[in-house]
Amino acid sequence: MATDLEESVRQPSRSQRGRGGTTAWLLQAVSGVLLIFLLGAHIVAQHFVVRGGLRDYAQVMSYLANPAVLVMEGLFVVVLIWHAMLGLRAVLLDFGFGRRGQALITRGVVVLGAVTAGYSFWLIATLAARG
Amino acid sequence: MSATSRTGRPPESPLRGVLGWARVRGRHLGSVAFFTNRATGLLLIGYLYLHLGVLYMLIEGPGSWAGVLRLFKNHYFLALESLLIFFILVHGLNGLRLALVGTGVGVRHQKAWFTAAMSVSAGLYLLIVLVMFGVI
Numbered sequence: 001m002a003t004d005l006e007e008s009v010r011q012p013s014r015s016q017r018g019r020g021g022t023t024a025w026l027l028q029a030v031s032g033v034l035l036i037f038l039l040g041a042h043i044v045a046q047h048f049v050v051r052g053g054l055r056d057y058a059q060v061m062s063y064l065a066n067p068a069v070l071v072m073e074g075l076f077v078v079v080l081i082w083h084a085m086l087g088l089r090a091v092l093l094d095f096g097f098g099r100r101g102q103a104l105i106t107r108g109v110v111v112l113g114a115v116t117a118g119y120s121f122w123l124i125a126t127l128a129a130r131g
Numbered sequence: 132m133s134a135t136s137r138t139g140r141p142p143e144s145p146l147r148g149v150l151g152w153a154r155v156r157g158r159h160l161g162s163v164a165f166f167t168n169r170a171t172g173l174l175l176i177g178y179l180y181l182h183l184g185v186l187y188m189l190i191e192g193p194g195s196w197a198g199v200l201r202l203f204k205n206h207y208f209l210a211l212e213s214l215l216i217f218f219i220l221v222h223g224l225n226g227l228r229l230a231l232v233g234t235g236v237g238v239r240h241q242k243a244w245f246t247a248a249m250s251v252s253a254g255l256y257l258l259i260v261l262v263m264f265g266v267i
Contacts (some may be wrong), residue, residue, distance in 0.1 A: 036223055040184035043216075048262070054200055057193035087172045118266060119183060127189055 024086055031083040038076040045069075064129035070124065077120045085113035142188035161232075164225055164245050178215055209263055217256045224248035 050059055063069055066120045093102060148219055188195040202208055228244045237244055261267045 025233070029233065032223075032226045032230060036227065039219065039223070043219075053263075054203055055157060056142060056200060057189065058195070059192045060189060080179070084176050088176055090198075116183070123183070123186055123190065
């Protein structure tokens, strides 16, 4: 019974590790744990601090004028995109492509992640410069 | 190329791995949890790009952002946003459980872990919805 249960739990992890790689799986887990704190802080800061919920334009500018906030939001962007791209890669690898396909997928998510991070940092930097 | 993979099993046909997630019938709880994590993860990636697109309104200036805030404070929109929070809670807590079980922690109690993760998600979701709609 316990062995069956163990097998049922471990099977998806093995499959995921087998396709995506142990390092990728470990990085996914570590970035996931970091996100619990970073995303939690982001949601609380954006939705539950200001009276009435979301920040208006002036409040967003004032929030981004704080250097500590910029560091936290920058770290959040990096960890979130890292986690999302590794997850997307794992999902795409489940299609069962060959080695060439797997390499293309890896390159594709690296490019998508870099573009997404570039846009996010441009957004943060542009808004911070106005503050 | 051989007819079997390194594990001795026949090679999977394309899509089988993905379509296999959704075959819940006769599956163990671990597989259901795995599917839940993948499905909520994909939804959250979709939301990430929607969110980044909406944030561009801040670049356009205070007028555009005020329009976004009016839309976000609509009750129908809040209901949709609460669903997003539910997906985040489920993905986060179930992901944490998968990470622990994947590293060999609490493997024997995986059913209890899953029940606990889903119960905490439901409890937190209820609390957040009550705060969002100004009930508490």
